[in-house]
Amino acid sequence: EAQVTQNPRYLITVTGKKLTVTCSQNMNHEYMSWYRQDPGLGLRQIYYSMNVEVTDKGDVPEGYKVSRKEKRNFPLILESPSPNQTSLYFCASSFGRSNQPQHFGDGTRLSIL
Amino acid sequence: GQQVMQIPQYQHVQEGEDFTTYCNSSTTLSNIQWYKQRPGGHPVFLIQLVKSGEVKKQKRLTFQFGEAKKNSSLHITATQTTDVGTYFCAIIQGAQKLVFGQGTRLTINP
Secondary structure, three states, X not given: XXXXXXXXXXXXXXXXXXXEEEEEEOOOOOEEEEEEEEOOOEEEEEEEEEEOOEEEEOOOOOOOEEOOOOOOXXXXXEOOOXXXXXXXXXXXXXXXXXXXXXXXXXXXXXXXX | OOOOEEEOOEEEEEXXXXXXXXXXXXXXXXXXXXXXXXXXXXXXXXXXXOOOOOEEEEOOEEEEEOOOOOEEEEXXXXXXXXXXXXXXXXXXXXXXXXXXXXXXXXXXXX
C-alpha cells in the first residue's frame, strides 16, 4: 500500500531533550516536506527536500533540522526542543516537485513540557 | 513572499445548505491546490487548478480559478455530514515552497 509513515504518532517530552521524528515513503517520491499545524495558523512548512541531499527552508525552520540521505526517508530533528514547538507535525511527499499532489502522513503530536 | 488569505475561518451550516470558501492572493499564481482534512485526520489532496478561469467539478464540489489567477473558490452544493472538516488551499511560493491558507473549518448541523 502506498503510504507516508511517521513515527512516533504521539510524544510527550521535556525541554532540551533531543528528539527525532521519522518519515518514510514507499512511493519513490522526489519531493518531501515537513509541516506544523497550529490552531488558527493552518499548515506551515518547516523544511522541504527536492531530492537526496537537497533540502531547503520553509517558512518556519528555526529550531529544526532535517536530512535526506536516502530518497525514502526525511527525518525531522529537534536538537533542543522548547515548549513553543508543541504542535501537530505532518510529513508529506509527492512525485517531482511541489506542484504535484501532496501525500500526507498521519501526523505526529508533540508535547514539549 | 507570496501569501494566500483564506476566508472564512469557520462556517457552520445546516445539512443541505451550500458552502463556499475563498482563497485570495495579491500576486498571480501559477496554480492552486485544494485539500480536505477530516477531524483527527491528515490533509487529503482534492484537486489542482492551473488555467485562468478554470472550473472543475467533483460530484457536489465545484472548484474555480479566477480569470486573473489571483483567487480561487471551493463550493459545496447541498452539504452532507461527510463534508465536515477543514478545507485548505495551497500555493507555490518561490522555487518550491508550498504555502497553505489558514483553512476554513466546516461544521454541519444534521
